[in-house]
Amino acid sequence: MTKEPFFRLNQEPDALNGFSRTVAEIEWLLLVLMMFYLVVGHLEEEVKVFLLGGLCAFASFVMVFHYFNFFAKANVWKLAIETWVMILLITWFVWHTGRQNSLLLNLYFLPIITSSLALGKLTTLLEVILIGTCYVYLGKSGVTGNGLFSLSEGSVLLTWLFPMLLVGYITTMLSNDIYHAFSRVKTSAQTDELTSLYNRGAFMELLEKQLHQARRGGRTFSLLLGDCNNLKIVNDRYGHEAGNLLLRSVADNFRHCLRGCDSAARYGGDEFTVLLPETTAEEAELVAKRIKETLVATNFNYRGNAVSTDISVGVATYPQHGDTAELLLRHADEAMYANKRESKSRAA
Structure with a gap:
């Protein structure tokens, strides 16, 4: 069962959409700067027309990626x-405006900073290598024979690349700090403080994602809704500290009984929920039975008193018992209370 997941900021839909909007603004800024250079730069008319055509093509590329519905959803790829396209555009434009002497050479910092913030170390390093290759290509016409690999030429290349490596490294470190801070905040917001399981809000989020995947892939899954049968009795007899220990005991039991792909949550009070991907109703019933048997066989010592508990569990399976979160939870709730009534009648 998943514990304390690490949330990557560039895997969150809202953050990805924000990154995508920012990249679009950077691309338009890049276009504006290049257009401005076409107006004020001393270029031949034929070159200006040629470059203007390329910029129009890049503008079309940006519009397709950001404003057509097919590419509307933001993705890391x-x-x-x-x-990468920005790097190629800058290289192409710089080639026609002075090569290594172009005033626009520093535009390479834009994709480096973008990659450092949104894509991580490896992608940024690969882009720095690509930019270094482009820089060598831009100056290759002025280098003969083995001059390209001479110590002096290599020193010039490293001197030019060093600021980009430094900016990329520092920006990546800052973004990693943001990622880790976001991960801690996100984990805290989605975790029940007492049991360290998911809380209700996080569980509902996971359930909606599971429903989306099941509808898209035609798969089944089950959920369990469980209720402790004697929490109030334990609280009244031994106090709330003992009741808290009982809830932690139930949470530990879930961790022991569930698979790594399953997710358990404290739904509220003494109610717990479990999400079981790729699980039929029959398999879910076996899981519920294992949880109950393990919990009954387990107890903890509280000030010399052996405290144990039992749990009533209801099962709901998609799509057999409903195709929405509300219907599935309602069915599981009804099944849970039916099991609770049955247990009380047997005890009587």
């Missing part, structure tokens, strides 16, 4: 493609 899409951001990566856009930064």
